[in-house]
Structure formats: structure tokens, C-alpha cells
Amino acid sequence: MKLSLTAAAAASLIACVALPASAxxxxxxxxxxxxxxxxxxxxxxxxxxxxxxxxxxxxxxxxxxxxxxxxxxxxxxxxxxxxxxxxxxxxxxxxxxxxxxxxxxxxxxxxxxxxxxxxxxxxxxxxxxxxxxxxxxGVLTLYRKDLFEKAGLTMPEKPTWDFIAEAAEKITDKSAGVYGICLRGKPGWGENMAFLGNMAREFGANFFDANWQPQFESEGWKKAVSLYVDLMTKYGPPGAASNGFNENLQLFGQGKCGMWMDASVAASFVTDPKQSQVPDKVGFAPAPCGTDSCPNDGFNWLxxxxxxxxxxxxxxxxxxxxxxxxxxxxxxxxxxxxxxxxxxxxxxxxxxxxxxxxxxxxPFAEATLNAIQHADPSPTKDKPYYGLEFAAIPEFQGIGTAVGQQMAAALSGSSTVDQALKQSQAIATREMQRGGYLKR
Known part of the structure; x- marks a missing residue:
């Protein structure tokens, strides 16, 4: 009887001890x-x-x-x-x-x-x-103030892509391992297409028109992607088609990028002495404008x-x-x-x-808040969907990634810009037809 009571007591004690772990x-x-x-x-x-x-x-x-x-x-x-x-x-x-x-x-x-x-x-x-x-x-243009000063450049309050191209040429010094511009190249709807969708919109283009017809062969996309490939080929780092946000963040922090247009969240990392070799040399400006008439801080992502x-x-x-x-x-x-x-x-x-x-x-607080407040993802007469760097429809993820692969091919030189855009148009049209947005 004593053995039974002892066993019962032990079992009860084990249960009590085990209770916190099981809970x-x-x-x-x-x-x-x-x-x-x-x-x-x-x-x-x-x-x-x-x-x-x-x-x-x-x-x-x-x-x-x-x-x-x-x-x-x-x-x-x-x-x-x-x-x-x-x-x-x-x-x-x-x-x-x-x-x-x-x-x-x-x-x-x-x-x-x-x-x-x-x-x-x-x-x-x-x-x-x-x-x-x-x-x-939102999106910011991060740039090296010291390199701009050395080249005799002043970043405008509202930079254009024409100015960015001029600056990239002047501050590139490949012999010193400094590249004038770093942009996303890694394929993915949330990687290179987040940037390129934004850039194309700065030249008056969208992923789709108001009737869901893909627009990749439009003049705006041709201008944007041609400029993107030209800039990165001449003034970008090697292997750019493999670089996404994290890779460019590392390059900029190592002092290898003169300019970088990307997510405003990067600002805190490139100005942190523990994570950046150029923390006191970084300036901030809005995302570049593609045309003279566009409201620069409105072409943004949220x-x-x-x-x-x-x-x-x-x-x-x-x-x-x-x-x-x-x-x-x-x-x-x-x-x-x-x-x-x-x-x-x-x-x-x-x-x-x-x-x-x-x-x-x-020091980037005001610029970041301004970028977020001026990013309006609402539908307009030109596009029927919410979202800036994406179309908020289920099909977009697959389309964006497939198109991103075509853009990476153009950047790496395995395809021309025209070929990449033509293929992108075909891919997007086929998927929008399958989704019931367009008639076959």
C-alpha cells in the first residue's frame, strides 16, 4: 500500500513539474x-x-x-x-x-x-x-556626397534620370572599385520588378492599361529598360543581374556604389557606423523622375x-x-x-x-516620411488596380517573376531589350487570358 501511495505521489509530482512545459x-x-x-x-x-x-x-x-x-x-x-x-x-x-x-x-x-x-x-x-x-x-535616392563634391555635382531637389545618368558617368571609378550606380537586378516580382515597375511608371508606363492589357511593348517601358540596361552596363557593378536589395545594401555600405535608388528603409543601415564604411557621407533625395512633367515624389512605391x-x-x-x-x-x-x-x-x-x-x-527621417506620404497606390483612369510596384491581383506574382527573368536576361546580355519586352508581353498576355481578364 505504501508503495502504491509513493508511486501515485511521484506521478502527481511529475505531472506538476511537467505542466509548465506542456502549457x-x-x-x-x-x-x-x-x-x-x-x-x-x-x-x-x-x-x-x-x-x-x-x-x-x-x-x-x-x-x-x-x-x-x-x-x-x-x-x-x-x-x-x-x-x-x-x-x-x-x-x-x-x-x-x-x-x-x-x-x-x-x-x-x-x-x-x-x-x-x-x-x-x-x-x-x-x-x-x-x-x-x-x-x-517609400523610395529614396541614396548618394555619396563626397563623390558628388569631388565631381563638382549638386544633387537636385527633384533629380531626373538625365541627371542621374550624367552623375553616374562622372563618379564611376572602376579602377578604385567605385561604381556610379547600383540598382536591383535579381529577378523576382519583389526584386528587380519592384524597381523596374517604378522606373517604367516614371516614363509614363504601367504593367497594364485600364482594360488589363499588358503594356510591356509601350514606349515608356522601352525607354525605362533601355536606360536601366545602359546605366548598369556602363556604370554598374559586375554581376548586377544577381544583385537584389541585400546585395546592393552591402555594396553601398562597403563604399562601392555612388548612387542607389531603392527602399527608404536602407537609409538607417548605410548611415550606421557599425554596418557601413561611409556612414557620414550619405545624402538623400527623392526617386528620379523620368519625364520633365512628372511630379517626382509621386512616382514612388508604398x-x-x-x-x-x-x-x-x-x-x-x-x-x-x-x-x-x-x-x-x-x-x-x-x-x-x-x-x-x-x-x-x-x-x-x-x-x-x-x-x-x-x-x-x-537624418533621413523627413525624406522617408515624405516618400511614404506621397506614394498613392489608388487606382486611376490609367490603371484599374491598387498597388504601385505591383498589381494587387493573384496572377501578378507569377507574371512579375516571369517578366523579371526576362529583364535579368536583358541586363546580363543574354537577350536584347526588345526581345525581353516582346517575350514579357507574350507571357503577361497569356496569363491574363488564363485569368479571365482578357478574351482569347
Whole structure:
């Protein structure tokens, strides 16, 4: 009898000891391998310390691979992730499909109204928030002030592509390993096509006209892609067709790029002495204008990386708890404490741009906010879709990536510009016909 009682007591004790482990919730988060998300992973122990009942499992992937993985998972209800890092492209489409959980339990102190209106609108459907922005961006022209001064150049308040071409020629010094211009070349709808779609629009072109007819053989696309290939062939780094955002970020930080037109989020990294060899030599200007008449700061992109919960997740409460922490004003304070105000994730909260400590520490703050506020993704008479660097339709991801491969071929010299655009037109037309947007 004593043995039975002892065994029973031991079993009870084991159950009590094991209870915390069995009660702990593990959240699997699929994310992109950029610097801000890597920093979040390093700060995750702070969250786990405050929430010992929640454990975070990170799955970090290169941007193109992440998109493939999360798109396949959510479309099939695979349930691999409890939280996904997705962009402004996916949110409205997936919310309408019923693939995302609404973020309706972020807490009373989350201050949803503090989110920058353009970003909040891009992440909402029927008045409900379906993703929370971790950082947001427009487009900036980053340039080396020292190289401009040496060449006798002054960056205009509203640069044109004609000026950019002139400057690229004058500041290129290949013998010293300095290239006049670095632009995205890696194929992908969120890589080279994010940039080229923006550049083509600066010459009056879009992906589609108001009737969903692809426009890749239009004069605007020909001008944009011809100039892009010419600039990168003459003044860009070798192997440019393999360079995406991260590769160009590294090149600029190493002092090898004289100019770089890309996401405004890059500004904090290239001005950080811990990550850049030219932190005090960087200037900021709007994205270049393709034509004399275009409103320069209007040709922009509006993008945010966001945390969202797939409908397949069974851990919604814990997931919302993490998202509320990771996209809160308190998280910005934590990053500032750890790495300085200049390194906090930009572009999401109005209060950040009223914070004197941030304004003082971030010389790019005003330029970034201006870029975001002047990026209008709304439909116009010329295009029937939301989005600037993308068309917010399910078919765009495949079209954009296929066209991106054609653009990379033109950049690498394995195809001509005309051949690449002709093939792109054929690919896009075929896919739009299959999608029912165009008659065969």
C-alpha cells in the first residue's frame, strides 16, 4: 500500500513539474532575412522573458523563397506557420480570400490609430486590420556626397534620370572599385520588378492599361529598360543581374556604389557606423523622375513588411500577443535602447516622426516620411488596380517573376531589350487570358 501511495505521489509530482512545459505555446514565424527582422530575432528573448508561456521558433528565408513558401502554405491551409511576414501585396488579396485572421485583440494600449494612415489603409479590409506593419518604406535616392563634391555635382531637389545618368558617368571609378550606380537586378516580382515597375511608371508606363492589357511593348517601358540596361552596363557593378536589395545594401555600405535608388528603409543601415564604411557621407533625395512633367515624389512605391496570422493557425491569441509586442511603440523604444534611435524600424507610426530624439538621430527621417506620404497606390483612369510596384491581383506574382527573368536576361546580355519586352508581353498576355481578364 505504501508503495502504491509513493508511486501515485511521484506521478502527481511529475505531472506538476511537467505542466509548465506542456502549457507553453510555441509560435512558428516565417520571416525574411533582412536586417530589421534579424534584429527582431535577437530581441525575442525580451518577449519570451515577459511571456514565459510563449516560445518563438523563427524560420528565416531569402525574400523570393519566403514568398513561395508562405503563398503555398496559406493557399493549401498547410499550417506550417502561426505568423507570416508578408507584404502590402498579399494582405488585401488574402484578407478577401478569408486566408487571414483579423487582428482584433492587439490590446487597449496598442494605439492602432497611431499607425500612419496610408499604411493602415493598405493593411485593412472592410475596416478591419489584417496585418500589423513592422516597417514601411517609400523610395529614396541614396548618394555619396563626397563623390558628388569631388565631381563638382549638386544633387537636385527633384533629380531626373538625365541627371542621374550624367552623375553616374562622372563618379564611376572602376579602377578604385567605385561604381556610379547600383540598382536591383535579381529577378523576382519583389526584386528587380519592384524597381523596374517604378522606373517604367516614371516614363509614363504601367504593367497594364485600364482594360488589363499588358503594356510591356509601350514606349515608356522601352525607354525605362533601355536606360536601366545602359546605366548598369556602363556604370554598374559586375554581376548586377544577381544583385537584389541585400546585395546592393552591402555594396553601398562597403563604399562601392555612388548612387542607389531603392527602399527608404536602407537609409538607417548605410548611415550606421557599425554596418557601413561611409556612414557620414550619405545624402538623400527623392526617386528620379523620368519625364520633365512628372511630379517626382509621386512616382514612388508604398511597401510594408507586416506580421499576419494565417487562418490555419490554432494559436491565434498567442500570435496576436507577439504581433502586438513586435509592432508596438514599446518595441521601437527597445530597439532605440539597444541600438540607437536611428536604427528603429521606420515608416509605421506617426508618433515616431514627432519624436525629437528620432528626428535628431535620423537624418533621413523627413525624406522617408515624405516618400511614404506621397506614394498613392489608388487606382486611376490609367490603371484599374491598387498597388504601385505591383498589381494587387493573384496572377501578378507569377507574371512579375516571369517578366523579371526576362529583364535579368536583358541586363546580363543574354537577350536584347526588345526581345525581353516582346517575350514579357507574350507571357503577361497569356496569363491574363488564363485569368479571365482578357478574351482569347
Amino acid at each position: 507553453q505555446t510555441t509560435l512558428t514565424i516565417g520571416t525574411v532575412n533582412n536586417s530589421d527582422m534579424i534584429r527582431m530575432q535577437k530581441l525575442t528573448p525580451e518577449f519570451e522573458k515577459a511571456h514565459p508561456d510563449i516560445k518563438i521558433n523563427w524560420v528565416t528565408l531569402e525574400e523570393n523563397i519566403l514568398r513561395q513558401r508562405v503563398t503555398t502554405d496559406i493557399a493549401t491551409g498547410g499550417g506550417q506557420f502561426d505568423i507570416m511576414t508578408i507584404g502590402t501585396y498579399e494582405v488585401p488579396i488574402w484578407a478577401k480570400q478569408g486566408w487571414l485572421k483579423p487582428l482584433d485583440k492587439l490590446g487597449a494600449d496598442y494605439d492602432e490609430k497611431d499607425l500612419i494612415p496610408a499604411i493602415h489603409s493598405a493593411l485593412s479590409n472592410d475596416g478591419k486590420l489584417y496585418a500589423a506593419p513592422f516597417y514601411a518604406e 511597401w510594408a513588411w507586416n506580421l499576419a496570422i494565417p487562418n490555419s493557425s490554432k494559436k491565434v491569441e498567442a500570435a496576436q500577443t507577439f504581433i502586438a509586442w513586435a509592432t508596438s511603440k514599446e518595441y521601437l523604444d527597445l530597439v532605440a535602447k539597444q541600438d540607437g534611435w536611428a536604427n528603429v524600424p521606420p515608416g509605421t507610426r506617426t508618433s515616431l516622426y514627432k519624436n525629437p530624439e528620432y528626428i535628431k538621430a535620423a
